[in-house]
Amino acid sequence: MSGKTLYDKIWDAHLAHExxxxxxxxxxxxxxxxxxxxxxxxxxxxMAGRTVRAPDKTIAVPDHNVPTTEGRENPDQMPAxxxxxxxxxxxxxxxxxxxxxxVSDVRQGIVHIVGPEQGWTLPGMTVVCGDSHTATHGAFGxxxxxxxTSEVEHVLATQTLIQKKSKxxxxxITGKLPPGVTAKDITMAVIGETGTAxxxxxxxxxxxxxxxxxxxxxxxxxxxxxxxxxxxxxLIAPDDKTLDYIKGRPHAPKGAQWEAAMAWWQTLHSDxxxxxxxxxxxxxxxxxxxVTWGTSPEDVLPIDAVVPAPDSFEGGKVGAAQRAxxxxxxxxxxxxxxxxxDTVFIGSCTNGRIEDLRAAAEILRGKKVxxxxxxxxxxxxxxxxxxxxxxxxxxxxxxxxxxWRMAGCSMCLAMNPDQLAEGERCVxxxxxxxxGRQGYKGRTHxxxxxxxxxxAVTGKLTDVREIV
Amino acid sequence: MQKFDKLTGIAAPLPLVNIDTxxxxxxxxxxTIKRSGLGVNLFDEMRYDRQGNEIPDFVLNKPAYRDAxxxxxxxxxxxxSSREHAPWALLDFGIRCVISTSFADIFYNNCFKNGILPxxxxxxxxxxxxxxxxxxxxxxxxxxxxxxxxxxxxGGEITFEVDPWRKHCLLNGLDDIGLTLEKAPAIDAxxxxxxxxxxxV
Ligand code: SF4
Numbered sequence: 001m002s003g004k005t006l007y008d009k010i011w012d013a014h015l016a017h018e019x020x021x022x023x024x025x026x027x028x029x030x031x032x033x034x035x036x037x038x039x040x041x042x043x044x045x046x047m048a049g050r051t052v053r054a055p056d057k058t059i060a061v062p063d064h065n066v067p068t069t070e071g072r073e074n075p076d077q078m079p080a081x082x083x084x085x086x087x088x089x090x091x092x093x094x095x096x097x098x099x100x101x102x103v104s105d106v107r108q109g110i111v112h113i114v115g116p117e118q119g120w121t122l123p124g125m126t127v128v129c130g131d132s133h134t135a136t137h138g139a140f141g142x143x144x145x146x147x148x149t150s151e152v153e154h155v156l157a158t159q160t161l162i163q164k165k166s167k168x169x170x171x172x173i174t175g176k177l178p179p180g181v182t183a184k185d186i187t188m189a190v191i192g193e194t195g196t197a198x199x200x201x202x203x204x205x206x207x208x209x210x211x212x213x214x215x216x217x218x219x220x221x222x223x224x225x226x227x228x229x230x231x232x233x234x235l236i237a238p239d240d241k242t243l244d245y246i247k248g249r250p251h252a253p254k255g256a257q258w259e260a261a262m263a264w265w266q267t268l269h270s271d272x273x274x275x276x277x278x279x280x281x282x283x284x285x286x287x288x289x290x291v292t293w294g295t296s297p298e299d300v301l302p303i304d305a306v307v308p309a310p311d312s313f314e315g316g317k318v319g320a321a322q323r324a325x326x327x328x329x330x331x332x333x334x335x336x337x338x339x340x341x342d343t344v345f346i347g348s349c350t351n352g353r354i355e356d357l358r359a360a361a362e363i364l365r366g367k368k369v370x371x372x373x374x375x376x377x378x379x380x381x382x383x384x385x386x387x388x389x390x391x392x393x394x395x396x397x398x399x400x401x402x403x404w405r406m407a408g409c410s411m412c413l414a415m416n417p418d419q420l421a422e423g424e425r426c427v428x429x430x431x432x433x434x435x436g437r438q439g440y441k442g443r444t445h446x447x448x449x450x451x452x453x454x455x456a457v458t459g460k461l462t463d464v465r466e467i468v
Numbered sequence: 469m470q471k472f473d474k475l476t477g478i479a480a481p482l483p484l485v486n487i488d489t490x491x492x493x494x495x496x497x498x499x500t501i502k503r504s505g506l507g508v509n510l511f512d513e514m515r516y517d518r519q520g521n522e523i524p525d526f527v528l529n530k531p532a533y534r535d536a537x538x539x540x541x542x543x544x545x546x547x548x549s550s551r552e553h554a555p556w557a558l559l560d561f562g563i564r565c566v567i568s569t570s571f572a573d574i575f576y577n578n579c580f581k582n583g584i585l586p587x588x589x590x591x592x593x594x595x596x597x598x599x600x601x602x603x604x605x606x607x608x609x610x611x612x613x614x615x616x617x618x619x620x621x622x623g624g625e626i627t628f629e630v631d632p633w634r635k636h637c638l639l640n641g642l643d644d645i646g647l648t649l650e651k652a653p654a655i656d657a658x659x660x661x662x663x664x665x666x667x668x669v
Contacts, residue, residue, distance in 0.1 A: 021631075
């Protein structure tokens with residue numbers, strides 16, 4: 001019998017029931033909740049007279065809708081419909097007795113940043129949230145994935161999820177990264193390689209030297225975009241860096257429980273003889289700073305490339321590429337580094353953590369944002385914001401001409417007032433460049449925080465290696 | 469949940485790949501706290517101009533497709549955001565079945581929870597149905613879940629695969645939560661075991 005993958009091990013450790021056909025009830029250790037995908041689930045509970053089975057394992061925070069301007073506790077700052085959603089979460093958290101970080105709490109932020117920051121996310125756990133980027137928590141060796149609202153209600157009521165097991169896929173990044181190349185470039189490179197449906201039906205485990213070398217925050221960036229490759233979840237086996245990150249966090253185990261937990265966590269890795277249904281290997285040395293040119297996260301190219309011609313693709317992608325170029329207002333053959341931009345957005349659960357802000361500030365120190373360009377930094381949580389202020393990063397951003405905002409999802413999906421106007425072009429550190437994602441007819445180029453900072457300085461898509 | 473057994477209706481062709489849930493229902497419509505009423509905003513940015521006028525070229529605005537109940541679409545339908553508002557909007561519009569070569573995982577799950585049948589078929593079958601769908605109201609398609617077959621307007625029959633458990637739930641309109649709660653003893657036992665083995669959770 002072959003050994004087990006990390007995914008197999010976590011799966012087996014959470015199987016509460018298994019039917020003959022393989023349909024399983026997977027026990028859920030942490031359920032994260034935000035204001036957009038939960039109101040109908042709580043409403044469903046109420047209508048059926050049900051309660052939340054494990055309120056102590058359920059954590060709620062408003063993030064998608066909230067304004068990111070100061071003084072936002074003032075309800076006038078929020079449009080009525082957003083206010084209704086946030087108020088519904090306030091009420092539901094109180095009525096059902098779940099952990100809650102309201103807008104006024106310094107610990108409030110993007111749900112996928114708050115969970116790990118507070119020590120809610122631990123290795124070997126199952127973590128779900130009504131949000132596709134729940135994959136982020138896989139960086140700790142937790143099986144974490146997004147669910148729909150019906151499933152949110154199911155987890156609230158039963159603390160389990162009906163699941164069928166996915167297949168195992170290994171993504172190995174060997175060797176070292178060249179200068180200027182970051183976790184964001186790795187994760188975009190993988191999607192460029194596999195396509196947005198390449199991971200469908202799989203749980204991905206990322207491994208290899210380049211992954212091991214990354215910080216925990218970098219690993220979160222990697223797993224965050226596993227969903228953009230279609231995978232159910234992304235995982236990275238825990239190691240000493242993981243334990244260092246977790247230790248001492250408010251909800252991390254302490255004392256004897258810490259010792260017991262560590263003993264189990266150390267078994268959480270794929271066995272050498274584990275079976276993989278698919279393996280993808282990339283050489284770290286071959287990865288360059290990347291940007292997207294189209295309207296799908298698979299539309300990635302190195303910054304020194306040119307806009308591709310639609311007929312260089314195959315099948316349905318030919319039409320999709322033409323549509324993307326029309327939408328993006330680009331011409332085949334145009335150098336990516338000649339593309340002028342209006343806006344820079346640094347933030348999101350992909351790249352809104354302290355190391356991301358440090359990387360961007362490093363580029364911006366002593367420089368100015370290009371005249372007429374709008375640039376904003378939205379820290380991923382109130383605590384990230386506070387730390388950046390303490391480290392002097394906020395001053396660097398402000399002196400460079402960036403807006404320094406409060407925490408939330410903001411222009412990652414533009415559900416709050418932070419939006420692109422029609423035709424505006426943005427370099428964004430978020431994860432989706434879909435049509436309309438950052439505002440109606442807005443145009444998005446995804447990139448790393450350092451690349452976004454470099455673009456803010458020159459007003460064009462820019463190779464960060466030419467700035468430092 | 470509404471049962472799904474047999475559906476005969478007009479199929480609308482949407483031959484685009486990677487139709488994401490942002491396209492199916494843009495975020496400005498996610499601020500509702502209800503499940504209903506999203507159908508008018510289905511595919512909003514493709515369907516209406518900035519002034520809210522219908523764009524006549526868009527398939528669901530064409531007279532032949534206004535009552536479509538089936539959608540035939542390109543690869544990787546429903547990718548992106550986990551929003552269940554996407555199947556809610558489809559359902560509210562009247563779509564009960566989506567046919568493609570592939571679906572994104574979360575969207576696929578979400579469909580079954582809402583009485584929508586997502587069907588995965590090989591490219592050639594999707595191409596064939598896409599052609600049928602191009603013929604509009606002259607060409608109804610019948611989807612029979614019990615026998616797992618699709619019959620086109622010209623009498624041809626295509627079979628499809630579906631997970632037996634999901635089929636059972638759809639055919640009977642079963643509510644997952646009720647079914648899982650019947651297994652409460654197993655969940656209790658699991659929690660008991662975990663309190664001993666992994667008390668830090
Ligand atoms: S930051 Fe963006 S991707 Fe992350 S949870 Fe918020 S909206 Fe979703």
